[in-house]
Amino acid sequence: MAGHSLSETEPTDVAQDGDRITAARARMSAALQLRRTSDLSELRAAAAALIAAIDQQGGSGDDGDRRAILSAAGIDPDVFCRLLALTGEEIARDLLARLDEDLAAARADLAGTSHDKDRVRQVSHLLIGLAGSVGAVDLHDAAEGLNRAARDGDAPDPTGVMRAIDVLRAFLARHGGDLPDWAVPAP
């Protein structure tokens, strides 16, 4: 995982970083509380601020930070971290790269064949399996809804699934290739 060497800062800077992290954590906590009732932009902004604060400090954050940041990306921290612990660091990077490829292919498939219910059903099946395996709960739930719609004969609307894919891919783009320490628990 990416190393986070402690930056050489004056004690006063450290104190300021500590305040920043405390504030970022408070903002994150409030955003998580509102998660179900508001749009997710504040949650993501809060997660970005928290990550920036952790980076600024040069530390790795704590377990609460990890859980909050993963939750902001629609990921169940328990499942995700267990998976990374299972694969180990080397394979984890490769796994997340493959996951990104699979997600990109599925998204392209959905964008091109949303009128084809059979294909939508197949792709949503794939996404249910993928998302469930890595703990991507938002995508998993969206894919289940899409699958149900395709199966029940409704006009399947893949917009929600594609948005969930985008959120997850954005997370992977930022952290997948160079996982920060906070993403990987000790084995």
Add this chain to the structure above:
Amino acid sequence: MNGTQRPVRRASVLVVEDASSLQMIYRATLTRAGHAVRVCATAAAALTLFREAAADVVLLDLHLPDRDGLSLMHDLMALKPGLAVVAITGNGSVNLAVEAMRSGAHDFLVKPVEEARLQQSVDAALRGARRAVPQAPGPAASAGMIGSSTAMATMTDRIGSVARSMATVFITGESGTGKELVALAVHNRSARAAGPFIALNCGAIPQDLLESEVFGHMKGSFTGAISDKPGAAQAADGGTLFLDEVCEMALPLQTKLLRFLQTSTVQPVGATRPRKVDVRIVCATNQDPMEAVRHGQFREDLFYRLYVVPLHLPPLRDRGDDVIEIARVALARYSAEEGKVFDGLSPETEAVFRRHRWPGNVRQLLNVIRNVVVLHEGGVVTPAMLPDDLSRRIDLPTAEAPRAAMEDLLGQPLATIERRVIEATLARFGGSVPAAARSLDVAPSTLYRKLEAWGKG
């Protein structure tokens, strides 16, 4: 997953899955468990790899880009008879998974697959593949299943086919047709025959006690829990758990059963940690399970988990001369038990047996024979020796009486008709709910619920 848990033995596993990230997850899980794993994304690659070196277990996604996974499974099994295949499917393709089980797959997993479930399934597949496939039993071994009708021959064949797999078996049939006997036959002919066979009637146990009966409880977890008690699921570890009248299970407990099926772990009431068990589930109902799902009495997802290999037991009236064969065997057995000598059934008695509708099926027939043996000293069984109830039913003018009864009910609301029929049935059986339930072909708990709703509970 417990990373230190040792596998059954180090095995060669071929993973056929087109999503590369899932390939990696399955490979990581199985490698960590000590197995040698090869992966591929297409049916063509799978055949090439398998021909190069056959695998002990194949983990097979049934949706492949270049070919139907089921036909690939047939080809692989042709290359290596007895090959253990674990099929993987998405939720919506459960029917395909059922087909795979019928074709000889050892187990099927629904995506997303939990690591523990994956490892357990592969281990169980290995155990199954390592043991010799049990030989089809002779007549003595299947003595519990009497009858040479086509329907029973088909049933015996199907039992033999399903016994060697881990698939969940769902037995349907009217009350008294012998569903538990079939469950026992599946167990006895499986690789788990040396393990326990635990039967639990979900309709006969009050719902508030059923959870404890299935999953066990810890001392002090509720009033009356004076000691730790292992549940049926734990008692069946290494064997088979038979859940009779499974559609009678309350919805909250159905959720727990589903969790049990997904994780293969049990958590006794009051326990802090789940415990892993290795259990094959066989369940049964005398209802139409799809109807129960439609009415919201039975969870659809649980239904699809359980309804993997359905076996339908025909009613006795549709089994031709099986009724005579069963009656003869029962007469000989009960005579020996009672220390009496009977010389078989008279032709008239056989004719009565063939004409009768047997609403209580084999159970009713056995009761009739028991009644004859207990109340008579021996000789040939004649119609005069049969219970009055049986004779009276036969002698009823079958067309007129029901018509008169129908006239009385016509124009009444359906709920009223149901209540009147239930009350009349209870009166006929002297208020015995179990006897009335048998006659109406419903579970006793159904009647208890209705009586309670009518303020008669």
